[in-house]
Amino acid sequence: MTGDVEDVLAQAAAWRDAGEQVAIATVTETWGSSPRPAGSQMAVTKSGRMAGSVSGGCIEGAVADAALRTMETGAPQLLDFGVTNERAWEVGLACGGKVKVFVEPLA
Amino acid sequence: MTPALLAALAEARAAKQPVVLATRLPDGAQWLLPDPAQPAALNAAAAHALEEDTSGTVKLDGTDWFLHAYTPPLRLIVVGAVHIAQALVPFASEVGFAVTVVDPRRAFASDERFPNVTVRTDWPDEAMAALGPDSRTAVVTLTHDPKLDDPALDRALRSDAFYIGALGSRRTHAARLGRLAALGHDPAALARIKGPVGLDLEAVTAPEIGLSIAAELVAARRGSPLAPARPAARAA
Incomplete structure (x- = not known):
């Protein structure tokens, strides 16, 4: 075992090999008290499976929604969550940090 | 990320090769670095990310890149x-x-x-020579037996290991330091050995002591104030 990042990518590869459509979300920048550092990853399948995390649980739902869009369009997205962003309150980034998350298809 | 790139990344990690996955954020284009075919500035930024063991976003020629540093795992020799x-x-x-x-x-x-x-069953000095502890390696001795602990600590002190810990009471540790001094280690070098090993949790049971040692490894790795003070460089 060598840390969770490898596990997330291995899980993503395994899901894809099993015929699932998969997207990978990666924290690219953080400010303030973000709970997970840059490089933290989450894999999401079209069928709704999730592995890993990009926050303490506050934005995973919103990131999973974005991942579904990315799987449909094939286009990567750079998501911006923070307390200065109205949307962040909606998804509840209660920790007060800011984070950017890159979402890409595994394809 | 293409499946081929993910496979190449997995292969590099399995070979314990430090690599950076560079993503050009505006369009998601990706490369695995180092790659001589890519611009020198990008390779230099990747080398820096590996050195710092930190992933992050950098701006090169006005474009945002995410550099994801994949360093080989830290090692612990017990x-x-x-x-x-x-x-x-x-x-x-x-x-x-x-x-x-x-x-x-x-x-x-x-x-x-x-x-x-x-698990290795060779003698600690041979094992340490074969394993070659480096600045991403921690060494912990737990035998209480000088025949086994001392050669390992001697080798550890001659390496760049970022953490060295030895199980034993304060009295045992003082005697141990005396023996290692006789092997030519000066006080600055001996100060690298954390003894008794582990954060002071008043641990009693084996799992509690194991936890205290693991916690100290994390503290040392992350540069916590709880970590033992680290002398600047190895003496040898």
Whole structure:
């Protein structure tokens, strides 16, 4: 075992090999008290499976929604969550940090 | 990410090769670095990310890149396949260390006692020479037996290991430092050895002691104020 990042990518590869459509979300920048550092990853399948995390649980739902869009369009997205962003309150980034998350298809 | 790129990344990680996955954020184009075919500035930024063991976004020629540093796992060499080692190994594995247990006493160093861990049954000085501890390696001795602990500590002090810890009471530790001094280690070098090993949790049971050692490894790795003070450089 060598840390969770490898596990997330291995899980993503395994899901894809099993015929699932998969997207990978990666924290690219953080400010303030973000709970997970840059490089933290989450894999999401079209069928709704999730592995890993990009926050303490506050934005995973919103990131999973974005991942579904990315799987449909094939286009990567750079998501911006923070307390200065109205949307962040909606998804509840209660920790007060800011984070950017890159979402890409595994394809 | 293309499946081919993910496979190449997995292969590099399996070979314990430090690599950076560079993503050009505006369009998601990706490369695995170092790659001589890519611009020098990008390769230099990747080399810096690996050196710092930190992933992050950098701006190159006005374009945002995410550089994801994949460094090989930290290593932990545990000398002494004892009960506390059995407790320490799972904690250390969970927090990201690739663990090797060294003990020439085969009754202790059995795969049954240490499933899913590399176990070596050569003498600690030979094992340490073969393993070559570097600045991403921690060494912990747990045998209480100078014949086994001392050669390992001697080798560890001659390496760049980022953490060295030795199990034993303060009195045992003082005697140990005397023996290592006789091997030519000066006080600055000996100060690198944390003894007694582990954060002071008033730990009593083997799992508690294992936890205290694993916690200290994390503190040392992350540069916490709880970590033992680190002398600037090795003496030898």
